[in-house]
Amino acid sequence: MNKIYDVAIIGAGPAGMTAGIYASRAQLDYILLEKGFAGGQIINTYEVENYTGFSSISGFDLAQKMQEHLQYLGGSITMAEIKAIRLTENGLKEVETESGSFLAKTLIIATGATARKLGVPGEEQFSGRGVSYCATCDGAFYKDKTTIVIGGGDVAVEDAIYLARMCKKVYIAHRRDEFRAVKNLQTKLLALPNVEVLWFTEAEEIKGNDFVNAISLVQNQTGEKTELAVDGVFIAVGSTPNTEFVGDLVEKDGQGSIITNSKCQTSVDGIYAAGDLRSGSVRQIMAACADAVAAVMDIDKQL
Amino acid sequence: MNKIYDVAIIGAGPAGMTAGIYASRAQLDYILLEKGFAGGQIINTYEVENYTGFSSISGFDLAQKMQEHLQYLGGSITMAEIKAIRLTENGLKEVETESGSFLAKTLIIATGATARKLGVPGEEQFSGRGVSYCATCDGAFYKDKTTIVIGGGDVAVEDAIYLARMCKKVYIAHRRDEFRAVKNLQTKLLALPNVEVLWFTEAEEIKGNDFVNAISLVQNQTGEKTELAVDGVFIAVGSTPNTEFVGDLVEKDGQGSIITNSKCQTSVDGIYAAGDLRSGSVRQIMAACADAVAAVMDIDKQL
Numbered sequence: 001m002n003k004i005y006d007v008a009i010i011g012a013g014p015a016g017m018t019a020g021i022y023a024s025r026a027q028l029d030y031i032l033l034e035k036g037f038a039g040g041q042i043i044n045t046y047e048v049e050n051y052t053g054f055s056s057i058s059g060f061d062l063a064q065k066m067q068e069h070l071q072y073l074g075g076s077i078t079m080a081e082i083k084a085i086r087l088t089e090n091g092l093k094e095v096e097t098e099s100g101s102f103l104a105k106t107l108i109i110a111t112g113a114t115a116r117k118l119g120v121p122g123e124e125q126f127s128g129r130g131v132s133y134c135a136t137c138d139g140a141f142y143k144d145k146t147t148i149v150i151g152g153g154d155v156a157v158e159d160a161i162y163l164a165r166m167c168k169k170v171y172i173a174h175r176r177d178e179f180r181a182v183k184n185l186q187t188k189l190l191a192l193p194n195v196e197v198l199w200f201t202e203a204e205e206i207k208g209n210d211f212v213n214a215i216s217l218v219q220n221q222t223g224e225k226t227e228l229a230v231d232g233v234f235i236a237v238g239s240t241p242n243t244e245f246v247g248d249l250v251e252k253d254g255q256g257s258i259i260t261n262s263k264c265q266t267s268v269d270g271i272y273a274a275g276d277l278r279s280g281s282v283r284q285i286m287a288a289c290a291d292a293v294a295a296v297m298d299i300d301k302q303l
Numbered sequence: 304m305n306k307i308y309d310v311a312i313i314g315a316g317p318a319g320m321t322a323g324i325y326a327s328r329a330q331l332d333y334i335l336l337e338k339g340f341a342g343g344q345i346i347n348t349y350e351v352e353n354y355t356g357f358s359s360i361s362g363f364d365l366a367q368k369m370q371e372h373l374q375y376l377g378g379s380i381t382m383a384e385i386k387a388i389r390l391t392e393n394g395l396k397e398v399e400t401e402s403g404s405f406l407a408k409t410l411i412i413a414t415g416a417t418a419r420k421l422g423v424p425g426e427e428q429f430s431g432r433g434v435s436y437c438a439t440c441d442g443a444f445y446k447d448k449t450t451i452v453i454g455g456g457d458v459a460v461e462d463a464i465y466l467a468r469m470c471k472k473v474y475i476a477h478r479r480d481e482f483r484a485v486k487n488l489q490t491k492l493l494a495l496p497n498v499e500v501l502w503f504t505e506a507e508e509i510k511g512n513d514f515v516n517a518i519s520l521v522q523n524q525t526g527e528k529t530e531l532a533v534d535g536v537f538i539a540v541g542s543t544p545n546t547e548f549v550g551d552l553v554e555k556d557g558q559g560s561i562i563t564n565s566k567c568q569t570s571v572d573g574i575y576a577a578g579d580l581r582s583g584s585v586r587q588i589m590a591a592c593a594d595a596v597a598a599v600m601d602i603d604k605q606l
Contacts, residue, residue, distance in 0.1 A: 014355065017355065018355045018589070021353060021355055022353065024487075025352070025353060025485055025487050025488075026485045026486055026487065027485075027486040027487045027490065049328070049372075049375075049376065050324060050325065050328060050596075051356070052317065052320065052321045052324055052369050052372060052592045053354070053356070053357065053365060053368045053369050053372060054356065054368075054372065055368075055371060055372045055375035055376075056375065062356060065356045065357075065358075066355050066356050068358060069352075069355060069356060069357065069358045072352075072358035072359065073352065073358075182328055182329045182330075182603070183329055183330040184327075184328050184329065184330045185328075187330065262565050262583070280565070282596060282597055282600050284593075284596050284600075286321070286589060286592045286593045286596050287593045287596055287597065289355045289589045289593070290587075290589045290590045290592070290593030290594075291593075293353075293585060293587050293589050293590055294585055294590065297585050297587075300485070
């Protein structure tokens with residue numbers, strides 16, 4: 001409890017690991033805390049083709065390369081779940097975890113974001129028994145089965161493309177009449193013979209016995225209701241910043257994302273935010289990494 | 304001349320190629336223009352260990368991986384030297400090159416920066432004959448010889464470390480009494496037995512016959528002059544943004560770097576700047592890439 005780090009980094013996704021890489025090279029005395037697996041959201045990404053230099057790589061493999069890079073530079077990750085962060089009387093940053101507290105002169109919050117829930121009946125009941133938030137984690141369980149993806153963004157369309165490789169039939173239900181996903185993903189999706197797009201369609205209830213066997217849908221223009229027999233429901237309707245433990249220590253926007261300037265400085269001196277939890281983040285891997293670069297370079301100058 | 308692209312991208316360094324990668328995935332109709340080799344400044348970087356996911360890679364190899372990535376997504380680079388850019392009456396962006404003009408709805412300027420000169424006698428005369436701005440390009444010519452590096456930033460210290468592997472003796476002259484380079488580079492440098500640091504020291508004249516054989520130095524605190532016998536002079540005193548062809552079309556800072564907001568928008572609607580030529584850029588590869596991501600994502604929304 002007496003040791004004071006130069007930097008405490010919370011979260012070992014692309015932003016947190018990049019912060020560790022830069023902090024290692026700058027010979028800063030830092031601790032990088034992660035409660036689960038290194039890699040953050042990309043662990044569950046089947047294929048990444050927008051991280052410059054890797055034409056096509058699984059998110060899992062990319063996460064591993066990032067962790068190897070960190071270790072190559074002498075860095076490491078400390079397993080700990082964060083309970084709270086606060087300022088001490090001396091302006092130090094205290095990170096309270098389930099396995100003790102850490103003190104640091106500066107703090108980088110890089111805990112990313114988490115999948116958003118639909119909030120419909122059956123969703124929680126069948127979670128892990130037919131309801132999934134990660135096609136690339138769970139898709140393999142649905143070989144030759146029928147699934148439905150809910151959502152219209154990049155992840156939803158990517159999930160449907162992924163599932164179409166193994167499933168007999170894939171529905172994708174979107175509440176509007178056009179996807180937000182990038183065009184080449186849409187083109188890929190619409191070329192797949194076993195994918196059926198349901199426009200203006202929302203989930204009402206997920207049904208089953210032990211496992212999911214159906215979903216009730218409503219066409220939101222006509223009010224028409226249908227029930228589809230499905231074996232799996234993949235929910236891809238966005239994500240929420242993992243900033244609860246931050247409380248009101250730093251300024252957040254209405255979504256709970258942390259407000260920063262271009263140097264990733266938050267409203268509190270010496271506290272930085274990097275990655276998908278930053279307000280206005282484009283939620284891309286390279287952007288998260290670049291956030292961390294900006295934060296550590298600024299810390300390096302400040303210390 | 305009649306064709307109107309969605310985007311014209313000028314420069315195929317990490318920023319320009321990332322813009323191409325994102326534009327390809329977004330199925331934008333774009334042209335990516337480059338006057339020399341793809342890769343920009345990193346081509347001349349011996350070792351990159353701060354691009355997350357690649358523990359250690361030569362800049363040349365990283366540039367090649369980026370170009371392969373671009374090509375994997377169907378992108379390509381058009382060779383052309385830019386003469387000027389201007390707006391048409393319709394608000395289109397016209398890029399004038401030596402091999403014709405191109406019209407585009409939007410423009411991303413990503414031409415990077417260029418090595419700065421010392422401006423001392425002999426520098427131009429012996430350029431390519433003992434004077435170099437790129438240790439990783441030319442260092443191999445100085446095996447078992449004596450060289451001097453001028454500068455005190457990351458690149459200068461990296462250059463000295465690189466040269467120490469092959470040269471008999473390496474001096475590094477810096478006009479101040481501490482380096483700006485990151486600490487782990489300094490530690491590496493100072494541990495090398497064949498490197499000698501000359502503090503408060505500036506170059507006055509580079510001398511030789513056919514090739515460099517000496518450099519005149521001045522100690523800027525005492526005024527004391529010395530002459531050192533050297534075979535090569537490596538100049539690493541920063542860089543200048545390659546923005547001359549931009550004229551006053553968009554707002555620049557006092558250094559000629561282009562002023563943008565966090566979306567990389569310049570003062571002119573539909574013109575973006577990405578990478579080292581952006582005012583306030585941290586001049587890191589990942590930051591340049593993330594600039595391009597922000598620019599293309601904004602363009603994708605605008606078009």
